[in-house]
Amino acid sequence: MRKKVTRTSVSPEAKLTRVLEALEQELIDASDEEILAAAMELGMNPKMKGSALFAGLKYPARPQLADFFDLDVGIKAQPTPAAAIQQRTVPKSPK
Amino acid sequence: MRQIQPLVDTKVVGPAESALALRLITEMELLKLKAIAKLHARGLPPDVGWDDLLQEALTRVLIGARLPPENVPIVMFLAGIMRSLKSEHWRRVANRSARLPTLRLDQASAEGWDLELCDPAPTPERSLSARQELAAIKQLFADDIVVLKIIAGLADDLSAEQIRCVHGISRTDYDSARKRMRRALLREGLTCEKK
Numbered sequence: 137m138r139k140k141v142t143r144t145s146v147s148p149e150a151k152l153t154r155v156l157e158a159l160e161q162e163l164i165d166a167s168d169e170e171i172l173a174a175a176m177e178l179g180m181n182p183k184m185k186g187s188a189l190f191a192g193l194k195y196p197a198r199p200q201l202a203d204f205f206d207l208d209v210g211i212k213a214q215p216t217p218a219a220a221i222q223q224r225t226v227p228k229s230p231k
Numbered sequence: 232m233r234q235i236q237p238l239v240d241t242k243v244v245g246p247a248e249s250a251l252a253l254r255l256i257t258e259m260e261l262l263k264l265k266a267i268a269k270l271h272a273r274g275l276p277p278d279v280g281w282d283d284l285l286q287e288a289l290t291r292v293l294i295g296a297r298l299p300p301e302n303v304p305i306v307m308f309l310a311g312i313m314r315s316l317k318s319e320h321w322r323r324v325a326n327r328s329a330r331l332p333t334l335r336l337d338q339a340s341a342e343g344w345d346l347e348l349c350d351p352a353p354t355p356e357r358s359l360s361a362r363q364e365l366a367a368i369k370q371l372f373a374d375d376i377v378v379l380k381i382i383a384g385l386a387d388d389l390s391a392e393q394i395r396c397v398h399g400i401s402r403t404d405y406d407s408a409r410k411r412m413r414r415a416l417l418r419e420g421l422t423c424e425k426k
Binding site for chain 2: 177193
């Protein structure tokens, strides 16, 4: 009869899943005071309008093309569908 | 000629903003979800960000694809959706990398088809990625020996009682280590990306 119980090796993926689930639960259990304290520690105030804490939530986390360029310029330059039809249908004046 | 005002506002409202406006979640819950999303986005390819995970989870609730049960807190429910989105991503990657069945021209009959089953065991790539993710998580708490012991216990599927017994940690020390762990996770989760 065996006297020792040897543990079978667990895959790193299974270990990671367990750790992530436990850490997720820790975050779910976090109180509002703890969130505020962590934010203040980072020098951010969630009560402030446009706080960096909400990057990726209320506004994009990564800079957008529209932050640097006026993308409407291209749209404005394009003729509207109605104008394009009108351009095609109006006969060209004879030279 | 009088300019007709556009009927639709050009501002696009994101899922998080919609969820806030509908009072589905509070701002504090949203921040909590941000930290959870960052935790789950670890190890995902760079084109799948934490914000994609969270916004997709919120979208599924907003459009009614996932209905939150009454007795489950919304944060827990959304965290579950993010977890399933992550596994969905890895399943898709595994299916894409699996060899597609080929049909030889001389066996072009119904009997000629072979059914190829995918191996459910993690691939070496996934195992390596999991190892790296675990190392990164341990690195977060590198200075805290008690927290590292707790994480090792959690990885071995031990209960809180078992972790305290195996590593000789008192209840008070265990509880304060968990508080430190939570604070570090929140700090990490709320930090802006370094780009």
